[in-house]
Structure formats: structure tokens, C-alpha cells
Amino acid sequence: MAAPALEKLREHTGGYGNLTDAGEKVNILMVDDQPAKLLSYEVILAGLGENLIKATSATEALEHLLKKDIAIVLTDVSMPDIDGFDLAEMIRQHPRFQKTAIIFISGVHLTDVDRVKGYRQGAVDYITVPVIPELLRAKVSVFAELHRKRRQLETLNRHLEQRVAERTEELRERADLLELATEAIIVRELNGTITFWNSGAEELYGWRRHEAIGANIADLLRTRSIDGNADWQAELLANGTWEGNLLHITRDGREIIVASRQAVKAENHGSPGTLLEINRDITSKLQTEEALRKAERLAAMGRVAGIIAHEINNPLEAIINAFYLLRDHPSLDAEARKYARLGEQELVRISHIVRQTLGFYRESQQPTSVPIAEILDSVLELQSRHFQVNRIQLEKLYQADCHVFGFPVELKQVFLNLIGNAVQAMPDGGRLRMRVGEHTDPRTQVRGIAISICDTGAGISPEVSKRLFEPFFSTKAAKGTGLGLWISKGIVQKHEGTIHFRSVRTSSGGATCFRVFLPEHGPANLMKPSVIASDSGTRSNGGKLA
Amino acid sequence: MPEAKALILCVDDEPIPLTLRKSVLEKWGFAVLAVRSGAEALAMIERQPVDLVLTDLLMPGLSGTELAREMKRLRPNIPVVLLSGVNEIPEDAEAADLFLSKVEGPVAMCNKISEMLNRSRAKSVSG
Numbered sequence: 001m002a003a004p005a006l007e008k009l010r011e012h013t014g015g016y017g018n019l020t021d022a023g024e025k026v027n028i029l030m031v032d033d034q035p036a037k038l039l040s041y042e043v044i045l046a047g048l049g050e051n052l053i054k055a056t057s058a059t060e061a062l063e064h065l066l067k068k069d070i071a072i073v074l075t076d077v078s079m080p081d082i083d084g085f086d087l088a089e090m091i092r093q094h095p096r097f098q099k100t101a102i103i104f105i106s107g108v109h110l111t112d113v114d115r116v117k118g119y120r121q122g123a124v125d126y127i128t129v130p131v132i133p134e135l136l137r138a139k140v141s142v143f144a145e146l147h148r149k150r151r152q153l154e155t156l157n158r159h160l161e162q163r164v165a166e167r168t169e170e171l172r173e174r175a176d177l178l179e180l181a182t183e184a185i186i187v188r189e190l191n192g193t194i195t196f197w198n199s200g201a202e203e204l205y206g207w208r209r210h211e212a213i214g215a216n217i218a219d220l221l222r223t224r225s226i227d228g229n230a231d232w233q234a235e236l237l238a239n240g241t242w243e244g245n246l247l248h249i250t251r252d253g254r255e256i257i258v259a260s261r262q263a264v265k266a267e268n269h270g271s272p273g274t275l276l277e278i279n280r281d282i283t284s285k286l287q288t289e290e291a292l293r294k295a296e297r298l299a300a301m302g303r304v305a306g307i308i309a310h311e312i313n314n315p316l317e318a319i320i321n322a323f324y325l326l327r328d329h330p331s332l333d334a335e336a337r338k339y340a341r342l343g344e345q346e347l348v349r350i351s352h353i354v355r356q357t358l359g360f361y362r363e364s365q366q367p368t369s370v371p372i373a374e375i376l377d378s379v380l381e382l383q384s385r386h387f388q389v390n391r392i393q394l395e396k397l398y399q400a401d402c403h404v405f406g407f408p409v410e411l412k413q414v415f416l417n418l419i420g421n422a423v424q425a426m427p428d429g430g431r432l433r434m435r436v437g438e439h440t441d442p443r444t445q446v447r448g449i450a451i452s453i454c455d456t457g458a459g460i461s462p463e464v465s466k467r468l469f470e471p472f473f474s475t476k477a478a479k480g481t482g483l484g485l486w487i488s489k490g491i492v493q494k495h496e497g498t499i500h501f502r503s504v505r506t507s508s509g510g511a512t513c514f515r516v517f518l519p520e521h522g523p524a525n526l527m528k529p530s531v532i533a534s535d536s537g538t539r540s541n542g543g544k545l546a
Numbered sequence: 547m548p549e550a551k552a553l554i555l556c557v558d559d560e561p562i563p564l565t566l567r568k569s570v571l572e573k574w575g576f577a578v579l580a581v582r583s584g585a586e587a588l589a590m591i592e593r594q595p596v597d598l599v600l601t602d603l604l605m606p607g608l609s610g611t612e613l614a615r616e617m618k619r620l621r622p623n624i625p626v627v628l629l630s631g632v633n634e635i636p637e638d639a640e641a642a643d644l645f646l647s648k649v650e651g652p653v654a655m656c657n658k659i660s661e662m663l664n665r666s667r668a669k670s671v672s673g
Contacts, residue, residue, distance in 0.1 A: 306632060310604070313631030314563060317648035321566040324652040325573060351649035 058082035071147035077106035206251030405522025425457025459510020584608025603630035
């Protein structure tokens with residue numbers, strides 16, 4: 001009979017059921033084969049105010065145990081079939097009842113006491129007959145209280161477990177956020193050893209987590225301060241936090257500027273333990289700001305140049321006209337005429353410089369046939385002084401009679417830039433080779449003129465190559481506006497042409513070749529009817545200059 | 547050089563550049579009337595058979611482009627050439643038929659004026 005009951009117990013896989021609140025009554029199961037005894041226990045324990053349940057056999061007791069959360073089992077030791085000890089054995093075997101308190105009631109036998117002591121787990125006690133009511137009440141009351149306290153603890157535990165689970169989830173989410181952050185988040189030890197490296201850091205610096213962790217941050221990122229504050233690390237340790245800009249080198253060798261926020265995380269004893277830093281790449285932001293500043297400076301320069309040009313041009317025209325009238329004047333002798341002519345020549349130079357430097361003189365005409373060789377020669381003439389000073393050899397390989405349709409002054413601007421750059425690339429002498437020839441674009445079959453300008457200067461590094469046609473990019477530091485090649489490319493594209501370059505660098509020197517292709521048809525889509533061409537006589541004010 | 551001298555109305559508020567420009571144009575073979583303002587220029591075309599107007603851009607009173615617009619309203623067939631010391635073409639330069647920089651020099655200026663007169667004549671003959 002015992003076996004099926006035990007099976008039932010084992011099958012019962014549910015939890016604790018509805019756990020009652022800590023202040024609620026607890027269930028006390030009284031087991032005795034004699035109903036009269038059960039009645040007497042009931043009377044004794046009634047005053048405790050707990051729930052009293054009666055069972056007249058071990059089997060019945062087990063039934064109750066299955067259904068209810070029993071705090072205390074009060075059992076007679078000597079019962080037919082399953083006695084009290086056997087019942088206790090069964091109860092103890094089930095994990096759910098290991099903490100159920102058991103109080104045996106029996107006559108005093110030494111052996112029984114020994115058996116009782118044999119139960120190591122859980123609360124076990126015994127009471128000898130005749131039962132002293134106060135003693136029974138006291139013992140039951142202690143176990144009931146114990147049960148209640150345990151239930152409270154369990155509730156508390158459950159809450160705690162839930163809190164822990166929630167907190168863990170929160171931390172996991174936060175870790176996910178750290179991972180998702182575009183900012184580089186790095187934790188390092190005091191000696192610089194990296195212990196945390198998020199994906200933002202991977203993204204920013206190019207180093208993977210497994211490469212970065214364990215490495216020394218100073219070695220990995222080659223940190224340098226740029227605000228002239230070399231003591232920033234000391235400041236960080238002294239104040240606990242630091243904010244500022246730092247220079248770092250990425251894995252692929254790029255130098256980047258980061259806005260860095262750093263904090264010391266103290267260990268338990270207040271001594272500094274780890275350093276947290278959050279870095280944001282501000283390189284492009286700074287570059288944009290710098291470009292804006294430059295653009296503003298250029299715009300201001302442009303305005304000033306415009307004013308100066310105007311102020312110079314007015315008297316200049318008068319003087320040029322005066323010399324023009326003077327040079328062939330019949331009253332002058334040969335010597336005076338010579339002086340007048342020389343003066344006029346020099347004035348031509350001034351007007352040339354004014355036009356070249358003080359603002360772009362945009363062409364008001366429609367595209368015309370541009371003799372490329374003539375344009376190139378006029379540019380070479382402008383640079384002729386540099387050829388002498390820098391000892392640059394000039395080679396010209398012009399195919400005869402190369403013309404394209406376009407804007408001569410703008411094209412001149414392009415060649416002035418390219419030839420000027422070539423000359424500046426050869427401060428210690430070299431060779432400048434210029435080729436002009438007919439060419440058909442193999443891809444588009446468009447016919448045109450190819451112009452190549454090659455110098456034997458230092459060559460162009462791959463890093464510089466990538467950015468060469470960007471606005472405000474200059475290798476000439478403060479000397480260049482960084483606009484020359486950008487403008488040139490714009491002009492060439494306006495002519496529907498292309499501009500390319502090739503550069504080699506060797507230990508003994510280098511060579512750079514710029515090649516411009518201009519289609520002979522010129523900027524077809526820009527051929528708006530110009531004012532001059534409007535011969536129809538129906539000219540309106542809306543007519544635009546090309 | 548034109549057979550019958552073309553009459554050019556030259557407008558500039560500054561006397562010295564105006565005088566010298568007039569001399570250059572005369573040397574080139576044009577007949578020249580020189581006036582110091584847009585208002586004077588508009589009065590002059592009522593009295594003289596002007597073939598072309600050559601005007602400075604920046605002047606007190608009527609500016610070069612304002613004068614050009616007014617001229618086109620009154621005498622749509624007379625070409626107007628804007629002459630300026632500014633290196634940038636002003637936005638409303640289309641009011642005139644041609645924009646010239648002052649530093650292009652006397653030869654370029656006279657050549658372009660001749661060219662403009664030839665076109666204008668050809669048009670009036672054919673039209």
C-alpha cells in the first residue's frame with residue numbers, strides 16, 4: 001500500500017502551489033489511527049489559530065500532503081500498516097517535503113529517540129506520551145512560525161531572483177547598447193592594457209576586439225594630445241575625469257582626431273582601478289569647419305580682390321590708352337617712342353596679372369574655336385621666369401593646328417594650374433614635357449584633342465592621389481588655396497572632357513603626368529544663343545550671355 | 547576702317563579716362579561724342595545719329611546697365627557696349643550687347659567695336 005502512495009508523491013511535479021502570504025495560517029496535519037487522540041490534539045492546538053487537518057492513516061496523510069502545503073506533520077509512531085517512521089521516511093524522500101516539520105508522538109524508548117536523531121534533514125522532533133498540552137503547543141507553534149518565516153524568505157527570494165533577472169536583462173541591454181554605440185568605448189587598466197573594446201572602437205580604429213584586448217592602448221593607437229596638454233593623463237588621474245581632443249592612428253595608418261571623454265572607475269578601496277574612455281571621430285567635422293573657414297576667407301579675399309581689381313583697372317585703362325596714343329606720336333623722336341613702347345609693354349604685363357590674379361574674368365562670349373597650342377604657349381610665357389630660375393627643361397611636342405570648341409580663358413586657367421603645379425613640383429630642376437595631339441576616345445568614339453603635361457618632380461603619393469581633385473585639398477600648405485585642380489576639373493567637365501593623372505615615385509625621383517582630353521565639339525549643352533549671335537532682331541531682355 | 551566715320555557715344559563719369567578713350571577711338575578712325583553721365587547720353591541720342599554707345603558700368607545716377615536698358619527701349623537698333631573695370635560680369639549685363647573688360651586694351655576694344663558696328667550695319671541693310 002505504501003508504494004502507490006509514494007508513486008503519487010513522486011508523480012506530483014508541481015511547484016509549491018499558491019504560496020500563501022507570510023501572515024496566513026499554516027496547515028498542520030495530525031495523523032493517528034485513533035480518532036479520540038486526534039480529537040485531543042485538536043483541542044490542545046485549537047488555540048494556536050492554525051489550520052488543523054486530521055488523518056487516521058499514513059495513506060490518508062499522504063493524500064493531504066499532495067493536495068495541500070503542510071507545514072507540520074504530527075504523527076503517532078505506532079500505527080497499523082505504515083507506522084509513523086515509515087510515513088516520515090516517505091515524506092522525506094520527496095524533495096518537496098524535505099523541509100516539512102515532523103513531530104512524532106510515542107512512548108519513551110531509547111531506540112526511538114535514536115531513530116529520530118537519525119533524521120538529519122529538516123525539522124524533526126518528538127513528544128512522549130502522555131502528551132503535555134503546553135509542550136505540544138509550544139513545539140507546534142515554533143515549527144509553524146518557522147514555516148511562516150521560511151515562506152517569507154522564499155517570497156523574498158523569489159522577488160530577489162526576479163530583480164536579479166531583470167537587472168541582468170538590463171545589463172545585457174546596456175551591453176548591447178555599448179556594442180551598438182557608434183562611439184568607440186574602451187576600458188583599460190591603469191597600465192594601459194585594454195580590457196574592453198566595443199564594435200564602435202572596431203569601426204573607428206580598424207582593430208578587431210581580439211586584437212585590441214590585452215594590447216597597450218598607447219602602443220595600439222599611438223595617442224598624442226593636440227591641445228598642447230601633454231599632462232592630460234595626470235589630470236585624468238587627479239580629477240577622475242578628463243575631456244579633450246586626442247590624435248590617434250588607425251590600423252590603416254590614418255591620423256584621426258577624436259573628441260575623448262575619460263573617467264577613472266574606482267575600485268572598492270577607493271584606489272583607481274580601470275579607466276573608461278569614449279571617443280568620437282571629429283576629423284571630418286574639423287575638416288569641414290576648416291574648409292568653411294577657408295571658403296569664407298576665400299570669399300572675403302574674392303571681394304577684396306574685386307574691389308582692388310576695379311580700383312586698379314580704371315586708372316590702368318587710362319594709362320594704357322595714354323601710352324597707346326603716345327607711342328606713335330609724331331612729335332616724339334625715336335628714343336622717346338622706344339621708351340613709350342617699353343612702358344606700354346610693361347603695362348600689358350600689369351593688366352595680365354590683374355586679370356589672372358584678381359578674380360576670374362569670366363567669358364561673356366559663346367564658345368569659340370580655341371587654338372590649344374597658342375593657349376599653352378601663353379601660359380608657358382607666364383611661367384617663363386620660373387623655367388629659368390628652377391632650371392627646368394621644356395619639351396614641346398605639338399601636333400599642328402589643334403583646335404577645340406570652348407572658352408579660351410577658362411581653358412587657359414586649367415593649363416595655368418597644371419603647368420604651375422608641374423613647375424612647383426620641380427624646385428630643383430627637371431623636365432617638363434608637353435604633348436598636344438588629336439585623339440579619339442576609344443570608349444565613346446568622340447574625337448578631340450589630348451593634352452599631356454608631364455613633370456619629373458617628386459610624384460604624388462597614393463594618399464594624396466585619392467584627394468587630389470577635392471576642393472580645399474592642398475599639398476602646398478598655406479600657399480595654395482586647394483582649389484586649383486578642383487576648378488580645373490570643373491572646367492574640363494564643362495567642356496565635356498576628362499582629366500586624369502598618373503604618377504610614379506622611385507627612390508631617385510618621380511614623374512607625374514596629367515592628361516586632359518577635350519572633345520572638339522566642346523560644351524555642346526552650354527551653347528546657349530548669345531546676345532551677339534541674336535541677329536533676328538527680336539532680342540529680348542531675357543536673353544542671357546553665355 | 548569705316549568709310550563714313552561711325553559715330554560713337556562714349557559715356558564715363560571720370561574725365562581723364564573718358565578723354566583718353568575718346569582719343570584712342572578717334573585715332574582708330576571713329577567719330578566720338580563724349581558725355582559724363584547716362585542722362586546726358588540719353589539727351590544726346592535725341593540730337594545726334596549715334597551708331598554705337600560705349601558706356602562705363604559704374605557711374606553715379608544711371609549705371610551702365612540702366613543706361614543700356616533705357617537705350618534699348620528708346621533705340622533698340624543701337625548697339626550698346628558695356629565697359630568695366632570689374633573682373634566679374636555683372637548679373638544684369640545682358641541688358642547690353644557686349645561686355646568688355648577695361649584692361650583688354652585699346653586694340654581689342656576697337657576691334658570689338660568695329661565688329662559690332664559691322665554686324666549692326668549688316669542687319670540694318672538686310673532688314
